[in-house]
Amino acid sequence: MKRIIAAASIAAVGAIAATGASAQSGKTLEQIKQRGFLACGTNPGLAGFGLPDSQGAWTGLDVDLCRGIAASIFNDPTKVKFIPMTAKDRFTALQSGEIDVLARNGTWTQSREAELGLLFAGVNYYDGQGFMVRKKLNINSALELNGASVCVQQGTTTELNLADFFRANNLKYEGVAFATSDEAIKAYDSGRCDAYTTDASGLYAERVKLVNADEHVVLPEVISKEPLGPAVRQGDDQWFNIVKWTHFAMVNAEELGITKANVDEKAKSNSPEIKRLLGSEGDFGKTLGLTRDWSYRIVKHVGNYGEIFDKNVGEGSRLKIRRGLNNLWTKGGIQYAPPIR
């Protein structure tokens, strides 16, 4: 039943994408300005990426990206309407124009761009499948997991990646599959398995549910590529650029040491790079269709990439995800933003 609906909706999306009924260049920004708010599709519930807190206010890395876009357009991060999207209806909603940007930890894949008529505007979180084990096992690498039993969710790519990884490394394992991730993590917690595997961001989110989270450690190996990022519909290159450069502005700001707290002070700096980013030199914002101080607004209201990472998923949050791949390229990661010039 659900599969039929999904198939029908994807077919419809494909048809619409093929006829090119989506917006022309510049139309999206115009609509947003006219409407007075950005419509941002979020995950209805994923800790660290899109989740309402006890007050009902949205929090998360993806949520803050949308706030950043809103800040760059309106100079007001609150002018954004978060529309929770299920996995099934997210792409249709983007195609129909119900949302302007889909910041819902979507994995950037070839087929999504080629078949569904989407464009991924960057990667705001490099995810990948990882392993969690008990600290007392004294294991430091997934390659030491020979003969281990691994709890995994049934029927997912996770399960297939797991098999691939062990076969490729000539290791033996015993897979214990469960229908839901809740059951799998419970079984791991009760000692049924030596290790638990899912996407790394999920590992950290599941870890906080354990009876004693500190007794468990996430191994450094990442065995699959899951680049997560915001998506827009094809056909409006200006809007695509705005979303893309909002993320890049945040990364550039971190690289230049500009934070929410010191942005006013940094604006007076003599560094030409900072001047170009914050708009005191050149017309870089205007060529995007925004104002000259567009990235000043983003950092001032929302913060740089490092700050939102820390607050939502990093050390400042309960998830405590290490920066790892998501560190700046200058610090051993692969977050790299083209220069503004």
Place this chain on the structure above:
Amino acid sequence: MSDQTIGNKQVAFVRRDVTGTLPAPIMTRGLPAWLRENMFSTPLSGVLTLSSILLVVWIVPDMFRYLFTDAIWSAADGAPCRAPGAGACWAYVGAKFEYFMYGSYPRSQTWRVNLTLVIGAVLILWLLLPQAKKKGLAALMFFVVYPVAAFFLLRGLDGVLSLVETNLWGGVLVSLLVAAVGIVVSLPLGVLLALGRRSQLPFVKFFCVLFIEFVRGVPLITVLFMANTMLPLFVPQEWTPDRMLRPLIGVSLFAAAYMAEVVRGGLQAMPKGQFEGAMALGLSYWQMMRLIILPQALTTVIPGIVNSFIALFKDTTLVAIVGIFDFLRTVETARLDPVWAGPTISTTGYVFAAIFYWVFCFAMSRYSQMLETKLAAGRRR
């Protein structure tokens, strides 16, 4: 002691006072008899009784311990609930209570939700309590004035109350809203559809049959999915109805189709003589329906109607799949909060949700039984 004479015969002893009756055998009276009759009448029933007792002994103490004695009643965050052996984490329900009630509705404005709910509750009581007076006024207030007032109270009014977009609504507010709109719209619409289906007019009949059969033939999930995901693809963006309005319409139409068949069952149970009698009195079609047929037909199908209402109330949880934060969805979201996440959080949340739905459904069921007894007074033998 001298011998006695009865008639002309001499007899040795005559008892003068009546002996009291002996009590019935021990196994035919009191508790033992009740037990024997109801619990151990046959070997099979004896086995069933014993296994039921075992089941209760096996489940209840653990459940009691989990839900009450081992439960965490107050905590600043999830840490105490994650301790080994901790039971239900009621502190989490306490911390998230406002979120369960209002979703993302701005906290400074929640009085508007409370006011709306209180007015609604008062009007419903007025309408439903048999001893209340002026039912006509109550109906006017509830069905005409209240929806308009509630809309402006909740959504806001230019210059008077700040605007609260429907995407911020959530929790119990949304569950009750969907259920209330569904119930209030589906009953009259269902009656009309049922009458239409039995109508002599071919087009009316055809349309009603088509509508009922089509809507009943597709799952509610499909209707919601069409309304929330596919509809915006076909109509221009400015014309797409509000995201909250779409499931409201979908649920109402869906419930109306089911209601129509329930009501039709009642109409078919009416003896032909009732129709003929009404016509002989010279009543018009609508007078006949309003005064003679519907009051009797609807009374007959009260269990069916309430059954539909209860099913509808629980079906409101399906709106979650189109991204609307109803009560159950807020429970599911809140359990993911890293501050509280823990091994017992999901269970606690679902137990709380079960209690919520049970209270409402049980209340509906009891009310319908009360109503049935009252309305059936004339037919009681």
